Amino acid sequence: MEIVGIVAEYNPFHNGHRHQIAAARAKVGACAVVCAMSGNFVQRGDCAVTDKWTRAKMALDGGADLILEIPTVWAMSSAEAFATGGASILQAAGATVLSFGSETGDGKVLERVAQALDTPAFTQALQPFLARGLPFAQCRHGAAQELLGEEGAACLGNANDNLGVEYLRAARRLGWKPQVVPIPRVGAGHDGGHHPQYPSASYVRQQVRTGVVSLDNPAFLAYNVRGMLAQLRRLTVEDWEQIPDCGEGLAQRLYRAVRQGTSLEEIYDLAKTKRYAHARIRRAVLWGALGLRESDRPAQLPYLRVLGANGRGLEVLRKLDGSIPIITKPTHGKGIPLMELEAQCTDFYTLCRREILPCGTEWSTSPVILRGE
Secondary structure (H helix, E strand, C coil): CEEEEEEECCCCCCHHHHHHHHHHHHHHCCEEEEEEEECCEECCCEECCCCHHHHHHHHHHCCCCEEEEECHHHHCCCHHHHHHHHHHHHHHCCCCEEEEEECCCCHHHHHHHHHHHCCHHHHHHHHHHHHCCCCHHHHHHHHHHHHHHHHHCHHHHCHHHHHHHHHHHHHHHHCCCCEEEEEECCCCCCCCCCCCCCCCHHHHHHHHHCCCCCCCCCECHHHHHHHHHHHHCCCCHHHHHCCCCCCCCHHHHHHHHHHHCCCHHHHHHHHCCCCCCHHHHHHHHHHHHHCCCHHHCCCCCCCEEEEEEEHHHHHHHHCCCCCCCEECCHHHHCCCHHHHHHHHHHHHHHCCECCCCCCCHHHHCCCEEECCC
């Protein structure tokens, strides 16, 4: 049986995600669908709108078979590190197929771009753009255009295609060679608005924020601004320098912004220049509030953490060769540094929920198991 791997945030799970899973299954045939999913914090430098176990249940109900957690140190990172974390999990889970949403839906185009980005010629073409102080994504796009032409590099301007390229690069670095099955995105675009059948996740989150869509005890950073400011104001410039992607003077800017700003948005605005993408600033701020450092990200994935599974997903786990520990009972993660760190992040997340929860949910919450599949 083929195992289809998907890297996702499901923040929250919606009809577009359901469509992607169904379309991948239709293309591949009999298969299990394994999702590497971000935990309680997501790539844009924010908390997930609802907790990882609730989102795992949504994904299982939507057609997935096994949900494995992308630890925060990869989930809340640049596209390259995020893709590396997700691809590492899927490879360790035995995935034979890599599927992802795509604006172009053309795996060959994305593979051609992925290969170009890993050449010395690209590194050389990138330097003049970086010297102009432009955001990295813009620099990369410009350098890729010099190598591939405007049409050849156009996919880097698409959010899903851009991540797809990073998944392919990560797979190559890992020596993983899955079949690639991109699924054309349907409905509203990334960060788009309303669509009668396939609204964007950002639109759904806004509906949750305003109360139009109901989620049990949702989470937003806005519920914990004072807690974040208290943590951030304790950081020194040296602390900021230990956070990923805080080079090029960003550590000093963030230190000054935190000393002056009285809200998260004000801090973001004070730190912003044309060089730093807004998401990069948001991620750095949340890393600082969580007390995370680049050294907390291990060189290799230390375990597979199960957030949810059905019968087919449990069968996938049973067939693994045991080369990497599988954590199904949360207390089995006690003493593992990355799990201990994840527990601290989850305790912080409970302060970001509308109704504050006690500490310790990381150790007391079991995976979601659906029988009969």
